Amino acid sequence: MTASLDVPLHDQAGESATTDVAAQVRQVAERAKVASRALATATRATKDAALHALADALVEATAEIVAANAEDLERGRADGLPAGLLDRLELTPERIVGIADALRELAALPDPVGEVVRGSTLPNGLRLRQLRVPMGVVGMIYEARPNVTVDAAGLALKSGNAVILRGGSAAARSNAVIVDVLSRALVARRLPGALVQSIDAWGRPGAVALMHARGLVDVLVPRGGADLIATVVRESTVPVIETGVGNVHVYVDESADLAVALPIILNAKTQRVGVCNAAETLLVHQGVADEFLPAALASLADAGVTIHGDETTLALAPEEVSAVPATDEDWATEYLSLDLAVKVVEDLDEALDHIRRWSSGHTEAIVTRDLAASERFVAEVDSAAVMVNASTRFTDGGQLGLGAEIGISTQKLHARGPMGLAELTTTKWVVQGDGHVRP
Amino acid sequence: MTASLDVPLHDQAGESATTDVAAQVRQVAERAKVASRALATATRATKDAALHALADALVEATAEIVAANAEDLERGRADGLPAGLLDRLELTPERIVGIADALRELAALPDPVGEVVRGSTLPNGLRLRQLRVPMGVVGMIYEARPNVTVDAAGLALKSGNAVILRGGSAAARSNAVIVDVLSRALVARRLPGALVQSIDAWGRPGAVALMHARGLVDVLVPRGGADLIATVVRESTVPVIETGVGNVHVYVDESADLAVALPIILNAKTQRVGVCNAAETLLVHQGVADEFLPAALASLADAGVTIHGDETTLALAPEEVSAVPATDEDWATEYLSLDLAVKVVEDLDEALDHIRRWSSGHTEAIVTRDLAASERFVAEVDSAAVMVNASTRFTDGGQLGLGAEIGISTQKLHARGPMGLAELTTTKWVVQGDGHVRP
Numbered sequence: 087m088t089a090s091l092d093v094p095l096h097d098q099a100g101e102s103a104t105t106d107v108a109a110q111v112r113q114v115a116e117r118a119k120v121a122s123r124a125l126a127t128a129t130r131a132t133k134d135a136a137l138h139a140l141a142d143a144l145v146e147a148t149a150e151i152v153a154a155n156a157e158d159l160e161r162g163r164a165d166g167l168p169a170g171l172l173d174r175l176e177l178t179p180e181r182i183v184g185i186a187d188a189l190r191e192l193a194a195l196p197d198p199v200g201e202v203v204r205g206s207t208l209p210n211g212l213r214l215r216q217l218r219v220p221m222g223v224v225g226m227i228y229e230a231r232p233n234v235t236v237d238a239a240g241l242a243l244k245s246g247n248a249v250i251l252r253g254g255s256a257a258a259r260s261n262a263v264i265v266d267v268l269s270r271a272l273v274a275r276r277l278p279g280a281l282v283q284s285i286d287a288w289g290r291p292g293a294v295a296l297m298h299a300r301g302l303v304d305v306l307v308p309r310g311g312a313d314l315i316a317t318v319v320r321e322s323t324v325p326v327i328e329t330g331v332g333n334v335h336v337y338v339d340e341s342a343d344l345a346v347a348l349p350i351i352l353n354a355k356t357q358r359v360g361v362c363n364a365a366e367t368l369l370v371h372q373g374v375a376d377e378f379l380p381a382a383l384a385s386l387a388d389a390g391v392t393i394h395g396d397e398t399t400l401a402l403a404p405e406e407v408s409a410v411p412a413t414d415e416d417w418a419t420e421y422l423s424l425d426l427a428v429k430v431v432e433d434l435d436e437a438l439d440h441i442r443r444w445s446s447g448h449t450e451a452i453v454t455r456d457l458a459a460s461e462r463f464v465a466e467v468d469s470a471a472v473m474v475n476a477s478t479r480f481t482d483g484g485q486l487g488l489g490a491e492i493g494i495s496t497q498k499l500h501a502r503g504p505m506g507l508a509e510l511t512t513t514k515w516v517v518q519g520d521g522h523v524r525p
Numbered sequence: 526m527t528a529s530l531d532v533p534l535h536d537q538a539g540e541s542a543t544t545d546v547a548a549q550v551r552q553v554a555e556r557a558k559v560a561s562r563a564l565a566t567a568t569r570a571t572k573d574a575a576l577h578a579l580a581d582a583l584v585e586a587t588a589e590i591v592a593a594n595a596e597d598l599e600r601g602r603a604d605g606l607p608a609g610l611l612d613r614l615e616l617t618p619e620r621i622v623g624i625a626d627a628l629r630e631l632a633a634l635p636d637p638v639g640e641v642v643r644g645s646t647l648p649n650g651l652r653l654r655q656l657r658v659p660m661g662v663v664g665m666i667y668e669a670r671p672n673v674t675v676d677a678a679g680l681a682l683k684s685g686n687a688v689i690l691r692g693g694s695a696a697a698r699s700n701a702v703i704v705d706v707l708s709r710a711l712v713a714r715r716l717p718g719a720l721v722q723s724i725d726a727w728g729r730p731g732a733v734a735l736m737h738a739r740g741l742v743d744v745l746v747p748r749g750g751a752d753l754i755a756t757v758v759r760e761s762t763v764p765v766i767e768t769g770v771g772n773v774h775v776y777v778d779e780s781a782d783l784a785v786a787l788p789i790i791l792n793a794k795t796q797r798v799g800v801c802n803a804a805e806t807l808l809v810h811q812g813v814a815d816e817f818l819p820a821a822l823a824s825l826a827d828a829g830v831t832i833h834g835d836e837t838t839l840a841l842a843p844e845e846v847s848a849v850p851a852t853d854e855d856w857a858t859e860y861l862s863l864d865l866a867v868k869v870v871e872d873l874d875e876a877l878d879h880i881r882r883w884s885s886g887h888t889e890a891i892v893t894r895d896l897a898a899s900e901r902f903v904a905e906v907d908s909a910a911v912m913v914n915a916s917t918r919f920t921d922g923g924q925l926g927l928g929a930e931i932g933i934s935t936q937k938l939h940a941r942g943p944m945g946l947a948e949l950t951t952t953k954w955v956v957q958g959d960g961h962v963r964p
Contacts, residue, residue: 123905126904126905126907127904127905206926208924208925208926212915212919214925214926216942219907221937222907222937300758304936304937304938305937305938319739319762320762323758323759325764325765325936325937325938326764327938343960345960346959346960349960349962350960350962352962353962353963354962357962357963460957464955465565465566466565466566468565468658468661468953469953470953470954471953471954471955471956472953472954472956473956473958474955474956474957474958475957475958475961476651476956476957476958476960476961476962477958477963479962480651480956480961481954481956485647485963486647486653486954486956487645487647487653497743497764498660498661498743498744498951499743499744499764499766499938499939499951500938500939502951502952502954503655503952503953503954504954512937512938512941513941513942514907514908514909514910514911514941514942515909515910515911515920515942515943516910516911516913517910517911517912517913517915517919517920517925518899518912518913518914518915519912519913519914519915519916519919520914521782521784521785521788521789521914521915522914522915522916523788523789523791523792523793523796523916524792524796524916524918524919524924
């Protein structure tokens, strides 16, 4: 169950209070661990029925959720939150229906639990299976958007896990009500309410305690800005999956079909801004720069994009294009805005060098008709996803057919790229013998 | 290349020296990163030939290695190392041949790199492949045994990775010579010597710097005692795979074939002592305790095992059996010695409760003829490996057909149970389109 809402959200805890928080958060984690056992062996039918029940409960609680959300919005306005953040924070009856529908879509996905990943009979007759099983307890630390609360709970439940949520303080009232609604709906279906718990009431010390609950929490997924992720990586002794920072490159090769290159960079930059798979840097082979860049820069400018270009790029930019000189900071920046760094490179080698130096390892794309160039790019770019003649915006669990995603991993351990349900599971070796002993 | 051997092994570094060490270790990691690129796209033939060359070079350098090892042994004796540790530290010409042969066996294993893990063509025509690729740079922090130096280097190379080694100070001279031999042999085959580097020369500050080289080192594998592993887990910002602690249980069910149960517990406890997959606790259903325990305890005692029993067990122990009362500490202890905790349980539920409370999640076994009991045990025991009617000693990369292992993971992220070559790789999504953009 959720903690009392009377507890102050920003607890300026002293030493002993921090110890108390740690003990209380460990209790939350212990309840989650116990609850996770009930789900670990639950059938898909049980889990899917629960997801539908959660969806129904959210829609039924629309008035309650919207009222709590209004408090968050009011506080947000008083705190001077930017309009964009307020928009992401807002929950309307229509948005709640959308969030509930996402749970129903999860119910329709196959269950990863029980899949036999590897199996064989060994020469000595031992029967070996490596089975997919739930992690147990998943921790999630994230920022403002309250829909993540429901998404994370749904993904965790479908994959057989309990979840402990630490949302942003800006959405605290919304999240508290949502978690309470979900938890009550689980209890109504005779599942443990502790499968979905929030630790928001314990503020930052609670988040720190969660990061230190090794042995009780099996994995921690931070979702949010670079600062949040860096803090979790540094502080956590619970294994972390790093998500999200995308300094994404599109490289237009000498042999590119320019009629294909233009829609790809436009889509990668402007189809949606402020997402990790949007392009931040365009690299253009010098052999096609004269032909490609003037029109491409004009189209980008028409779409509202500000160009941060190297010298060659600036020289090729039509007068009406808003363009400024690029510095190293531009090559390093994930703008998350209608800005694009543009550089003309000598050849594929220079493009690969640039990507090696500045990429965050999320997604890079090449536009080319040259087989050897595409093969080198695919082999040498060390990123979670490499696109050939396709927009970088496809690095997305839904787009790649994973059905849903809890984040996009930019690290190499456990999961790399979009993380779906399977990435919230681990495996167990099951070995059956007939009295086998080791000689 | 290895650092100069003139640097003191135990550097009591002050603040600025620590900063220097951090910078130097980052340089080591950067060299490893660059070197790893050459290997990432190398063919299996290239890697296998290199492994054979490393094996040849080690055998050729036998005199040099044995001489360095003699220095370590001498220092070890002077420092009063126990005989067991000195034995594990010692390298003889025969042992060097054995270590070299292990490299040749690695060469004979399939290459995990390039395997297509998942693949499909999406409804929109995008061709999707998830490929196995090397991690990049693997860090290894381990204790005395110098054969681990070669094993780790071989596993890393075969899976396409560079490796940075931090061995125990007790084996410092042996490791330095081995790393130098391996590095020179790589260079002779026109591969980068920096694929195998040691940071032993920088002592503990070097190990700490390695733990903080996030972004350069892709994964860190600690192998050694519980203290070493706990330190790495706490300190490291590089993702860690926790290995090894095995508080392993064997449960003899009411329906067990006792003629099968006895060899299994004897094998699990005594076939090899001091290894993580050896049994530490025996749980016996009360329904068979009278029949099973007296003979079993006598056989265990014959094999030199000291019994730490609960009251019922002690009452059933024949007089000649060396038995002492068990406390909670016994249930919690990984003895790694000829000691065994023994408890009579009321039923399967109590066995499962006991395991839940005390197991380290490594391996547990059930001996039973009852299908339902075996299925419940397999489903409810939350460990990396679960054995049915087989010895716990089979939790081993070689025994389970993985060919070789870098350790046994007891965490749930990335790898669980024995880690072979595939567990030293990550994946990359490759998406091929024909100008696809996201609608």
